[in-house]
Amino acid sequence: MSIPAPDPRPSSVTRPRVLVVDDELPLARLVATYLDNDGFEVETAGDGEAAIVRAREWDPAVIVLDLGLPGVDGIEVCRAVRTFSDCYIVMLTARVEEIDKLVGLSVGADDYLTKPFSPRELVARVRAMLRRPRRGEAGASDEQLSEFGALSIDLEGREVRVAGELVDLTRTEFDVLAALAAHPRMVFTRTQLIEAVWGGAWMGDEHLVDVHIGHVRRKLGDDSSEPVFIRTVRGVGYRMGPGE
Secondary structure (H helix, E strand, O other), rough: OOOOOOOOOOOOOOOOOOEOOOOOOOHHHHHHHHHHHHEEEEEEHHHHHHHHHHHHHOOOOOEEEEEEOOOHHHHHHHHHHHOOOOEEEEEEEEEOOOHHHHHHOEEEEEEEEOOOOOHHHHHHHHHHHOOOOOOOOOOOOOOOOEEEEEEEOOOOOOOOEEOOOEEEOOOHHHHHHHHHHOOOOEEEEEHHHHHHHHOOOOOOOOOHHHHHHHHHHHOOOOOOOOOOOEEEEEOOEEEOOOOO
């Protein structure tokens, strides 16, 4: 009886799962090949409905999601996935208008790439997401719980509450808020927040930070004209604390 040779790649238990969703099947297969060669477990879906079903069943760590899917588009897929998963989502768009990028992020995407893109860059982005600095690494606060008036941030439990009510943040939104809370007297530039949340190797539009800050403020009920939790320091960046 012959014994099959072992698979030289890591087992699926240790290989992060990535779901690639694109109706351009050759592109989806190309991206999947690059991800597979870099040590990820990959599946593909060619339409939005299949993507939602597979995301619920398979529980991927990252979804690479095309914005312009036929039928159920990427925006609706992203919105649906966010009802049951906090996986990282990278939005792909062939449209260069800024509104497309911002709309995609407004429903919970963590990052975006504009087509055409380098598959190697996409793999690097996915890898960087899964290596994000977390609490306890160099420069992070040792406090497990940060409180700012009615706002409490449980860093270990990754929970945020305002006046005792749980606030539903995505992973990236939580990471942005936690970075600010770790050094409440420090004004963070966009570059510093990108280094703290996305990692120093990340390349893209720094206004991604403004989009996520806006989402966090909205969910916290924090009026940007009279902020209580996150203050804009004009010409510099953001810090925790009320405006002056």
